[in-house]
Every structure is written in structure tokens, then in C-alpha cells.
Amino acid sequence: MPVVNRIAAFAEDMAAWRHTIHRRPELGFDLHETAAFVAARLREFGVDEVHEGIAKTGLVALIHGRHPGGAIGLRADMDALPMDEITGAPYASEIPGRAHACGHDGHTAMLLGAAKYLCETRNFAGTAVLLFQPAEEQGGGGEVMVKEGVLDRWNVREVYAMHIAPGTPLGEFATTPGPIMAAVDDFTITLRGKGGHAAYPHDAVDPIPGACALVSALQTIASRNADPMKQLVVSITQVHSGSAYNVIPEEATICGTIRSYDKALHALARRRLDELVQGHATAFNLEGRVNILPGYPPTVNDPERTAFAAEVAREVATRVDTAMVPEMGAEDFSFMLEARPGAFLMLGNGDTPMCHHPAFDFDDRALPVGASTFARLIERALPLTE
Template identity: 50%
Template sequence: MPLHQRIVSIESEIIGWRRSLHARPELLYEVEETAAFVAEKLRAFGCDVVETGIGRTGVVGVIRGTGPGRSITLRSDMDALPIEEETGTPYASQKPGMMHACGHDGHMAMLLGAARHLCETRDFSGTVNVVFQPAEEGGAGARAMIEDGLFERFETDAVYGMHNLPGMPVGSFGVRPGPIMASTDEFTLTVDGRGGHAAIPQLSRDPILAGSALVQALQQVVARNVDPLDSLVLSVTQFHAGFVHNVIPDTAEVSGTVRSLSANGRALAETRIREICAGIAAAHGVAIEVEYDRNYPVTMNDAAEAARCGEIAAAIAGIAQVDFAAQPLMAGEDFSYMLEKRPGAFVFIGNGPSASLHNARYDFDDRALVYGASYWVELAKAATRA
């Protein structure tokens, strides 16, 4: 099963869509222009149903096959990032301070190419829902669409997602059963001490000293509480305190992120952070307020669905081009919310030797578009069979 010649024949059109979307990036839920572009294409292709405004600005197209079968969902994200683009391409962002630095323009173009093919051929059974989601970049757009009745309004037996990966060769794929991307939690620890003159520290309760001890102690969570074979990242990324040289301040603030590939690791990190704060507060005579926000869950692939996706990718790209035990990423992905509701799988597609994601010089590699669109087509045909 090589690349779809029908997809290859419209490659230049898919590239055109991708570059048009790249030039007009939008952030989080404010993707009205992008959503309108997508909805217009889906209607022109002949989707049986096109609905907009789901989860504020999400778009869903429904494509029905020629016989009975399963209903599945193929998902793409739509939003860009607040980054000033430095690629210098002719189709670079026309909006200052915004760019598609994560490849969501390519994700949309691949799914649009597959949607066009499926609408034209109807050579599958069951129903394919193509979902274009806002606010993946920190806004939990997947959760918003689910809360807006996504899976009740559009019957779904399984869900599938895909993300490009710089450093992986174009034409290759990666997948794995179980965790493939991490949960993404954030913490802010406010140390409330007693300020005073720096020359008479004995009259103060120094929040900077307590905060420094806190930073040191937090590094022991991974080193001494987590099984070395498990994956957990705890990073302190901010420390704010003080305002002049000769004053001990009243407060200090320490904040950072926790990434885990398991629910147990996630729970352990939160528990230990709270225990460490209580101990250091007592030792230094200060109070420490803990704000711990659980954000995106672990992106957890169903084993059977991951195997199915790997087989489809191998048929498209060749088995040597598929990593069936891809290394998981400690970055997060809100497709995880969809996988909590329905079985499915998330895969990586190679973007070649590009700049890294979320980099001002990143660009999606147009050569990957036909591979991604062909993968979606074949996955739709296989996964909808009753």
C-alpha cells in the first residue's frame, strides 16, 4: 500500500492550504479565521455535516461511508503560538508576534487532504468525524469540545491524533502502546516570612533562605523518591523575591512544572511537594502556601489501537520507517482528554531536520503532508470496519 496517488495528485493544493494557514496564525480560542477556512473547505469537499462553534471555535466534519461500520474521530489542532517568526519564508506569518511554531498548520492540511479524499471516494464503511480543535497550546481545547458534547453529538468508537516531530526523518512514523506524552502540572509556592533590615536578620523570618532550601529539597523528589526506571521531571523555573539590596523581603515565590508518564508518579510528586513545604515552613518559621494545578493528563495509547496505527503507518511508509516503541516525550498534549473518554492512539510523524518545536525558526516540512494524509485515509478505512 504505497502513498495514495490521489493524495499525491493534489499535493500542491495541500501545500497551498498549509502555507495559507501558516501565513495567518491565530492563538488559543481566537481562531475564527482559521476555523472559517477549515469549515469552508469541508463544505466544498461534500462533508455530510459541518458544524462550527464546538468548544467555542472548534469545527467538526462528518463523512459517512457506503455501509455499516464503526464511527471514529480523526483530530487536528488549529492554534498557533505567541512567537515572532524568524523563518524568512515567502509565506511567513503576516501577524506580528504570532506564528505556527508547532506545525498545527501542517496537521490541518494533512487532515483536510484526507477529508477531501474520503468525501470523493466514500470507499469505507461507517462514519469518519474530522475534528479541528482550538487551544491545544495551553488552553485545553480538547476538554472544551468534550464538555460541549463532542462525543455525544458525534458518535465515536475510537479517537486518533498525530503530531509532527523534528529530528525524525520525513516519511517515518513513531508510535507506542501506553504513555506517549506526559502530564503537565504546574506549582506555585508562596513563602510568607517577616521582612526587615538586612543588617539585623535575626529579627526577620527570611523567605529567601526558606525558598532556597525549598528549591534544593524539591530536587530530591525525583532523585530519592522515584523509581529510576520511571519517568518524572520536576523543574523549578522561577524564583521571585526582594526589591532592594538592604531589605529582607516579606515573601518569596517559587514556581515550576512537574511532568510524569504515570498517574502514580503525578500523585507522588504533588504529595511530596506538599510534605516538603510543610517541613521547610516549620524549620524556618515561615508559612508556605501551595498552589498545585493539574493540567493535561498523561497521553495514554490503547495497546490494540497503537498496534493498528503502527500497521497502517508501516503499510504507508514501509516497516523500516516505523518505530513501534517510540520514545515518549515529556511534553504534554491535550489529546489526552479525548483518550480518557475513548480508546485510540496518538502517533508521531517525521518532520526531518527542522528547528525544534516552539522555535522561531521552525517550519513544517511540506514533504510530510502526503504521508500524513495517506495515513489518515488508510486508518479511516481500517478503523471503521465493523
């Protein structure tokens, strides 16, 4: 693959950085060790400024080009997942119950590789603003960084990010203009009745029949309320009730998630969810409560910047698919794309286990491709002739 020669020359360094991060996965906003490692590498490279403690453990690095100009943001997420790893890799997680099973170690290493190259060459006019973000998996670190003013403070005019993509051929890219990943809300439904002895159901108000009926009814939100030409997912992922064979429980709890690309459709799903809960609660003589946990908005690529990013990626990768089918997964880079135009690209990892699988691992051969594309985005967006 035609990666930047200088970046190809230190591909082994990028792999070593990734393996170091991979061994010591950290969660959410508590990325103290990871952030310190990233900051140390950035200072070794000679970045002009490193700002730490943003969104608790996020950091921003600035690299100035040879002449003044605009500012372009490149983002990498750094957090891991609360799960065990079964890759058997020599650099596997050393911390039980934590694993870099979504490739954020690779995203971070790619942006570090781009930083090293940009510090050495500075073949651009303006400022590369490197955004190393905590808490993509849990907590919406992207939203926190935006609210703390990272895009305004450094006058970032565009933002770009990448995510590793199992199932896409190694080193190839996929993206699409418009929505590329879905909005997400999680919900918890509580149905409360009256507990009692299972031998005397007439003396109790059993929440379980109501919960079973409600789970079936919730399937009609997507199948009978939503426009079938629009994408909507309402998934029930947990049902909890009871603790003994001979006890009718007091409560039943149902948990799940809503996913869509359309704000109006999302609002419809939330409204129908509440209406179905209240209707079933009344029908089964229960009290019904809905607690919705707002998640990430849809990740929406700016069409013009997506075409530009794809053009740049074609200089590096063997193939770029610009008609990717949008995914129902969610991504908190969405907050940055709400604040600034930009694009989100998927980088192929080959035929490997999917992200969030305990056997997933980032293929080190993708690192030079991602780092080269990050670097070329800066050079092309901020040309010296600007």
C-alpha cells in the same frame, strides 16, 4: 514514499492551506479566522455536515461512506504559540508574538487533505468524524470538546491523531503502545516572610534563604522518593523575589512543573511537594502556600489500536517505529484517549529545529504522508465489506 496518488496530486493545495493558516496564527480558544478558513474548505469539499462553535472555535465535520457503519474520529489541533518566529519563510507569521511553532498548521492541513480525498472517494462504510480542536497549547481544548459530547453525540468508537516530530526522519512514523506522553501539573509556591531593610536582617524574616533551600530539596522528590525504575520529572522553572539591593522582600515565588506517566507516582510528587514546602516554611519561620494547576493526564495509546495504526502507516510510510521511547512532553489528545481507545502517532519532520523553537517550521513534504495515513485509517477501520 507510497502516498495515496490522489492526495499526492493535490499536495500543493495542502501546502497552500498550511501557509495561509501559518501567516495568521491564533491562540487558545480564539481561533475565529482559522476555524472559518477550515469550515470554508470543508464545505468546498462537500462534507455532509459541519458543526461549528464547539469548544468556542472548534468544529466537527462528518463524512459518510457508501454504506452505514461505525464512526471513527480523526483529530487535528489548530492553535499557535505566543512567541515570535524567525524562520524567514515567505509565509511567516504576520502577527508579532504569535507563531505556528508546533506544527498545528500542518496537522490541520493534513486532516483537510484527508477530508478532501474521503469526500471524493467515500470508499468506506460508516462515518469519518473529523475533530478540529482549539487550545491544545493552552486551555485543554481536547477536554472541553469531550465534555461537550463530541464523541458521544456521533458515537465515535475510536480516535486517532498525529503530531509532527523533528528529529525523526522525514515521512517516517514513531509510536508505542501504552503511555507515549506524560501527565503534567504546573505549580506555584509562595513563601511569605517579613520585609525590611537589608542592613537589619534581624528585624525581618527573609524568604530568600528558605526559597533557595527549598529549590534544592525539591530535587529529592525524583531522586529519593520515586521508584528509580519509573519516570518522574520535577523541574523548577522560575524563582522570583525582591526588587532592590537594600530591601529584604516580603515574598519569594517558585514555579515549576511535574511530569510522569503513573497516576500514583504523580500523586506522590504532589504530596511530597506540599510536605517539603510546609517543612521549609516552618524551618525558616515563613508562611508557605502551594497552588497546583492540574494539566493534562498521560497520553496512553490502546495497544490493539496502536498495532492497527502502525500497520496502516506502513502502507504509506517508509518506516514505522513501534518502540518509541515515551516523551515527557504533554498532549491534550490524552482526554480523548481516556474517553475512547485509539492511538497517537509521531510523523517525522527530519533534522529540523525542535517544536516550540522560533525557527521551527513544518516540512510540507510530510503533508501527503499524514493525509494519506489519516485517509487509510478510515478506509481500513471502516471497510466496505464490514
